Amino acid sequence: MSSSTEELAPALAIDARLTELERGLDLLLNNTPVNAAEAWTDFERSDFATAPVLRLRPLEFEPDLVRRDLYDLEIENVTDPALHTLFRAKRDEIARQLTALEDRDTSRYVYGSLQLYGTVGEPLAAAAMELLELIPPQAPSSSSVTAGAFAEAARAEFERYRAVYPEFPASFDVRDDVSELMVSFGRLLIPETATIRADRVEPLLHHEVGTHVVTYQNGARQPLQLLTIGLPGYDETQEGLAVLAEYLTGGLDPRRLRVLAGRVVAVGKMLDGANFLEIFESLRAEHRIPARTAWSIASRVVVGGGSVKDAIYLRGISRILELIAEGSDLDVLFVGKLALDHIPLIQDLLDREVLEKPWVRPRWLDVPGAQERLDRLRAGASVTDLYEGDVAA
Numbered sequence: 401m402s403s404s405t406e407e408l409a410p411a412l413a414i415d416a417r418l419t420e421l422e423r424g425l426d427l428l429l430n431n432t433p434v435n436a437a438e439a440w441t442d443f444e445r446s447d448f449a450t451a452p453v454l455r456l457r458p459l460e461f462e463p464d465l466v467r468r469d470l471y472d473l474e475i476e477n478v479t480d481p482a483l484h485t486l487f488r489a490k491r492d493e494i495a496r497q498l499t500a501l502e503d504r505d506t507s508r509y510v511y512g513s514l515q516l517y518g519t520v521g522e523p524l525a526a527a528a529m530e531l532l533e534l535i536p537p538q539a540p541s542s543s544s545v546t547a548g549a550f551a552e553a554a555r556a557e558f559e560r561y562r563a564v565y566p567e568f569p570a571s572f573d574v575r576d577d578v579s580e581l582m583v584s585f586g587r588l589l590i591p592e593t594a595t596i597r598a599d600r601v602e603p604l605l606h607h608e609v610g611t612h613v614v615t616y617q618n619g620a621r622q623p624l625q626l627l628t629i630g631l632p633g634y635d636e637t638q639e640g641l642a643v644l645a646e647y648l649t650g651g652l653d654p655r656r657l658r659v660l661a662g663r664v665v666a667v668g669k670m671l672d673g674a675n676f677l678e679i680f681e682s683l684r685a686e687h688r689i690p691a692r693t694a695w696s697i698a699s700r701v702v703v704g705g706g707s708v709k710d711a712i713y714l715r716g717i718s719r720i721l722e723l724i725a726e727g728s729d730l731d732v733l734f735v736g737k738l739a740l741d742h743i744p745l746i747q748d749l750l751d752r753e754v755l756e757k758p759w760v761r762p763r764w765l766d767v768p769g770a771q772e773r774l775d776r777l778r779a780g781a782s783v784t785d786l787y788e789g790d791v792a793a
Contacts (some may be wrong), residue, residue: 408754411478412488412623418490419625421470422445424461427585431704436579437593440695448691451676454703456504457577463502472493482745489632500704509520509705510671517635517709522561524715527783528593528664531657538655543598544778545575547590550581550601554588557605557786563615565760568617580646580700583608586616586628603651606764611642618758619736624749634737635709636793642717645762647717647786648770657787659697660717662689663710665702676702718783725780730765734758 433439437451470491478484493516500512545553551574558570572588581596581604582589588608596604615638617749619627630638643660646652662683669679683694700710719740724730733745735750735758749755764770 405781408480408483408623411480411483412625414473414475414478414487414623417469417473418487418494419629420464422490422494422497423585424466425494425497425501426584427545428582429457429578430459430501432577432582433579433699433703435575436699437591439699440692443695444691448680449677452699454699456704459501463498466498467495470498472486482748483787484625486631486742486745487724493632504704506543510708511744512705513706517707517712518640518715519708520664520711521672522712524664525668526717527718528661528668528714530784531787532665532687533660534784535654535786536660538658540690541597541599541655542691544595545598545601547594547596550594550596550604551590552577553601553605554590554609560763561609561760568760571613580696581608583612583616586613586620597655599653600651600656603649603653603656605644606645606649606651606762606767610762610764612638613647613660614760614762615641615734615737618734620753620762621759622736624736624755627738628757630737631739631742633739634755636712636716636719637733637739638716638737639713640718640720641730643646643713643717644720645764645788648773649764649767650769650773652786654787658687658689660714661692662687662693662697662713663701667708667711670701670706671708714783717786721777721781721783724774724777727778731758734760734762 433454434457435453435455439454443450443452473487473491473543475484475487475491478487489568496512496515500509500516503509503512511595550574554572555570557717558568558572561568562570569586571586572590574590574592576592578589578591578592581594616628617630619625643652661719665687666679666683674682680694680698680699683689683697684691689697701707723740732746732750733740735746735755738746746755750757765774
């Protein structure tokens with residue numbers, strides 16, 4: 401720890417406490433349905449006529465006590481201007497997360513989601529529609545792998561990282577209480593009921609392990625612990641980077657692009673007042689998205705009372721493409737989980753040696769063809785340019 405870091409000891413104590421408080425909320429798991437597999441079965445059995453009931457797990461904390469702890473932190477005593485600003489923004493974000501979690505399954509929830517993730521602007525909505533019109537509907541994929549097979553592929557991916565970085569932890573679980581593949585606090589969670597398209601396995605590993613786990617582990621090596629759970633508004637940049645990882649490794653195929661665009665359209669419809677069945681039918685009838693995929697998109701958007709989070713994937717990659725076209729270096733984004741807006745702050749902390757350079761380099765930057773694709777993006781590209789023509793179904 402450098403002398404400047406020692407001077408920051410009081411600030412780092414607040415950083416640690418903010419990190420601990422957010423970990424206790426576990427926003428990701430607490431907004432994930434515990435009964436998605438059964439709900440899909442029931443929905444299919446009803447011939448897609450009865451909207452599903454998606455159940456969320458009960459909160460395991462007392463919101464008022466968390467709020468009290470949050471506002472007991474003496475952030476006003478942090479003298480470093482950059483950290484003072486950051487901590488205040490993070491405290492505000494945690495308070496908003498808390499309110500959103502309390503508001504689950506009420507009409508208020510959507511407003512909390514909007515405060516956390518932002519709305520769908522006209523340019524994003526237009527780009528999503530353009531992708532859905534540009535890319536022909538794809539036939540459902542016939543080849544898929546089970547959760548067990550995906551877990552084995554994940555084990556092998558962790559081992560590839562461990563071969564270069566022996567202390568890189570291999571942490572993943574197959575779980576019966578999650579409905580989607582996700583990374584929670586550096587741990588890859590695989591749904592027990594998952595069936596994953598065979599040609600999506602590698603891109604998903606670069607997305608989940610190569611981006612979300614790698615940035616978590618890089619953040620864990622920094623004195624600023626918030627870099628593990630994420631600086632305010634980090635999700636959009638993380639998902640943008642993760643989609644970039646899929647693209648650079650040749651895994652951002654037409655089906656996946658249509659899903660990312662479909663998510664934005666679904667969020668827009670939900671904000672316009674559409675219910676689950678209306679969103680589902682619109683995805684199927686207007687955009688010819690297969691039933692199982694339309695179910696997944698629609699259920700992610702209506703969960704809890706209306707979530708806008710899924711718009712961040714397309715918005716995130718759009719902003720990353722702008723960053724690349726400006727000639728910016730991506731390396732600073734691997735320091736931990738941060739938003740593009742934090743680049744100047746993180747660069748300042750790197751220059752002052754409060755933070756260290758990233759420990760692990762994502763493998764997806766070095767797969768064959770990745771640098772050539774990145775060079776093409778540097779010349780300027782929009783999200784529609786990520787569509788490279790059709791593939792055989």
